[in-house]
Amino acid sequence: MAKTELREEERASLARLLESETMTRAPRLCAVLRYLVDAFIEGRSNEITEQSIGEAVFGKPVGYNPGDDNIVRVTLRHLRTRLEEFYRTEGKHETYILEIPKGKYIPFLVPREAGHPGSGTPAAATPPRLLQALETDPTPPPSLSSRVGIGWLVAGALLVLSLALSYTLYRVEFGNAARAGSQESSGLLQMLVQHGNQLTVVVTDSNLQAYREIFKKEVSLDSYIDRSYVRSQPNAVDNLSAGALKYASGTTETTLTSAIVAATIQKAAAPVVVSIRHPHDLSLRDFQSGNMILLGGPWINPWGQLFEDRLNFQLVPPPDNPAGSVILNRHPQPGEPATFVPRQKNGQTITYVRIAVLPNLNKSGQVVLVGANSLESLEAGGDYLISQDFLNDLLRRFQVSSLAQLPSFEVVLEVKGINAVPGNIRVVAQRAITPSS
Structure with missing residues (x-):
């Protein structure tokens, strides 16, 4: 893919975004955004995937499995929120808006019109200035199911399942x-x-936080070292509470x-x-x-x-x-x-x-x-x-x-x-x- 020719005003808009206080106070998010923008300008849009971002920005090993590590997807969600913050505050007078569609990795630049942060009016269709990536998030968000009426045990189990993610x-x-x-x-x-x-x-130790949530107790350093806080719990009355205790104390x-x-x-x-x-x-x-x-x-x-x-x-x-x-x-x-x-x-x-x-x-x-x-x-x-x-x-x-x-x-x-x-x-x-x- 050939280099993308941007107009001077578009380049200036991107430069102000990348150098803004909103972005520079979040170095990780700024690094991801700079990588995505540079890749498009240099004509490498077809190379941008979740895996390539992980390798280039987060130092992941070549060929790593993004399904085992969602750092890129989580960071992109934070980046979208940070972009919205910029266009509500520092960038409220910008004439172009940079957006990253959910589930995709290539940003696009559009004229600031109705529906964008700070406009205060309903959305209007706007053709993208930058091409959208074809890649989509390969991992759907996890869902949790629960039954009503089991009290704190179910709450504890839900917490365990949540922290397991x-x-x-x-x-x-x-x-x-x-x-x-x-x-x-x-x-x-x-x-x-x-x-x-x-x-x-x-x-x-996220498991220790799960322990606090489930059993409403703090753990001293002495009991953490010798694991006596686990033995101090009464015998589990069923498989659910036994599993909660095992998770909250037995993994790293x-x-x-x-x-x-x-x-x-x-x-x-x-x-x-x-x-x-x-x-x-x-x-x-x-x-x-x-x-x-x-x-x-x-x-x-x-x-x-x-x-x-x-x-x-x-x-x-x-x-x-x-x-x-x-x-x-x-x-x-x-x-x-x-x-x-x-x-x-x-x-x-x-x-x-x-x-x-x-x-x-x-x-x-x-x-x-x-x-x-x-x-x-x-x-x-x-x-x-x-x-x-x-x-x-x-x-x-x-x-x-x-x-x-x-x-x-x-x-x-x-x-x-x-x-x-x-x-x-x-x-x-x-x-x-x-x-x-």
């Missing part, structure tokens, strides 16, 4: 596929990859969001080798050397409990939702709330993420705790770690000029988003952490 880690190392590139790390990540220290990203899975955040950090750290591990695979010795990033709060990544009591901002379950989490402010300063609670406001979801950076057990490296009370705030926490703009803001807040001068600290980020996609991120509270003896 999440990304399964199975001790997979993403490293070889995602280490392409040689760019220097930016943001706080610079601190974790200098001097050749090993960096490990520990994903969340993580959420798709956690896996994406880990892979994003890994790619941003290239060429430094970053290991991605599941909490089940760790021991106390792992926290005595090197650098660690723990994703999720202390109740879905229990190793965070080693450091939680040193922090002012702590993730705790609210009384009315033992499977959820809020951020407790133990010593509020003037103008600060006592708790940071997720909420809805003006059509937006407001959630929070607590990021803490402090020494490991032997003070030979750093541990970063990314504790979130939603998936979108966890994703925002990952973006915070690799953003140079956020680092510059952090240095200003603590009145230092370099990473070497930055004390151990914790910050709370407020994340405003739409449809589970993180949008505006800002720091709403901060503390320096007092050195331990």
Whole structure:
């Protein structure tokens, strides 16, 4: 296929989109969009498939099976939402609209007319400027069936089935596929990859979250290590509850969001080798050397409990939702709330993420705790770690000029988003952490 000749105004519209704050604050989504647009302009539309996107953008091995990994499909859904956000806000005066049809991978550019974001009028038929891809999503969305009247057991079973759809880690190392590139790390990540220290990203344990949902209990680190939390449950009364307990305690899975955040950090750290591990695979010795990033709060990544009591901002379950989490402010300063609670406001979801950076057990490296009370705030926490703009803001807040001068600290980020996609991120509270003896 020959190169696509775009008019100057069309190229300018695409450039403004790709360079917009809406897109650049989501590097993964921006990378996917840039790949799709470049492929069309270069005349490679017939080469674009779910598999080619996975290989080119996400570092998947050549010939991998997209049916076993839905990262591309999930990311495309987020990208469509992000495009709608752009044309409602920054791009509300754009004369062209970029769209990606559901189930397809090639975008098309159309004049802004009725029916598009910000127009406020019904849709009108518009011929596409860019050709649509022929490829469709090969995997239909899963469906769940249930019976009414079985109470919490059915609710627990549905949760188990839902979580079973999440990304399964199975001790997979993403490293070889995602280490392409040689760019220097930016943001706080610079601190974790200098001097050749090993960096490990520990994903969340989605099975532990299922346990919380089903049995309404938190799991201490001691009981997580020796698995006594499983033995403490009464004997299962039937096959359904026995299966729920087995799933919620016996496999090593993580959420798709956690896996994406880990892979994003890994790619941003290239060429430094970053290991991605599941909490089940760790021991106390792992926290005595090197650098660690723990994703999720202390109740879905229990190793965070080693450091939680040193922090002012702590993730705790609210009384009315033992499977959820809020951020407790133990010593509020003037103008600060006592708790940071997720909420809805003006059509937006407001959630929070607590990021803490402090020494490991032997003070030979750093541990970063990314504790979130939603998936979108966890994703925002990952973006915070690799953003140079956020680092510059952090240095200003603590009145230092370099990473070497930055004390151990914790910050709370407020994340405003739409449809589970993180949008505006800002720091709403901060503390320096007092050195331990």
